[in-house]
Amino acid sequence: MKIVNWNCNGAFRKKFKLLEQFDADIIVIQECEDPERSIDTNYKDWAKNYIWIGDNKNKGLGIFCKEVIKISNNNWQRENLKHFLSATINDDFNLIGLWNHHANSPTFGYIGQFWKYLQINKSLMSKAIIIGDFNSNKIWDKWDRWWNHSDVVRELEEIGIRSLYHDYHNERQGEESVPTFYLQKNVLKPFHIDYAFADEKEFAVIKKFEIGLNNNWIQWSDHMPILIEI
Template identity: 30%
Template sequence: MRIVAWNCAMALHRKWDVLSALQPDIAIIGECDTRERLKARGVNIPPSRYIWTGGRPFKGLAVIAFPPFRLRLNPLHDPALPHILPVEVRGAGLRFNVIGVWAQNISAGFRTRPEPGPFNRAMDRYGHLIAGTPTIIAGDFNNHHFWDRPGHAINFAENLGRIHRLGLSSAYHTARRESHGSETVPTHYWRDRRIDGPTYHIDYLFYPDAWHHRFRGFGVGDFEGFCSTGLSDHAPLVADFDAGRGARSKPRPIPEWLLPVRR
């Protein structure tokens, strides 16, 4: 089973072939269109496989499922947290949650103030879901230890502490054996979209510790394939999990930049 998280920087209909080439089972896509807008532009996805949230129809957050998986919006979804999306996933003999994230910390005015920010507020709302059912949390967090400030509740250290207390681990840090704050591979090529320009590691994919034995591979999309071409200022995250005996989800081709998880 393959999970992909990517901030596509809008116009997903023009990038659909690129996303499809990654062959995700579940995709968490930031800055994307509503299902209706995609359909009008030639990408027709059944409602049971595309759940979207956001304030602007051309720039929201979606969780997308591909056969045999289907989705249901969790009834606890809070419209006051428009870019945190809790979804129930079923298929391939599995049942789990996905919480998609596009945390608009700066645009919502949280970066320089001590408020907890949208992600921590979402954890107040959805924490018990994560504790009760296997959950993937993934997307664009717009946060990193680089911006942590003493006493600020929005600090990434606070986000990370809450995630770890709920029993989740970062796919990147597990696979690459790097510590938080010392990442060697960026996920965001800010402003100029240049490999030698401002870069940050602000996209994350967290998986339940109970799935550690299922974790098979992880990678961050290469700059040349996803950013230098103008597709996005973010590279996708790709994580592979063994869906278990009897699963109907087919194995996926492995991109060169997706590395097997070392045990």
């Protein structure tokens, strides 16, 4: 099974065909339009099997699947945290797509949003894959917080969920050699802020982990797509 994640930087209705090269079974997209309320008929026809959430119809989080894939919304508690979608895939495993926001929180912005979501739903995260735009990296850890990036990684590891990139490439958190994001599309400002985590027992073997190259994708988005094959 192939899974792609991409923060498309908006206007996904004009970009979804770019992902056809991956032949992905599941596509997780940040900053995409709600297909149900889109007036683009090609986009609506493409998005036949999906779940979506967002503050407005033009920019949200979606999980899109091939029609042969069964996707069921878990409707796990979110408590206004932004933005998280949890689904069961083929009645077999849980997929959590996310797009961490600042969410106008003076304290719990970005990785703090996921830390809260993790506290609420940790007991449900069996046979789970967690993938998305975390807007976070260990390099921004604040020593006096108990929910920084490193704390979240540690809590996931305690329940048997590890980062696929770091496991596949044998790199440490905060020392990633391949960026997933270029601030303001500037190749001189690279960061690694998009991740995929997975249950280490259920998904012990990862066949592929690839990150798109900036010269192929930066014209379309400041984020590079991630492809994993399990």
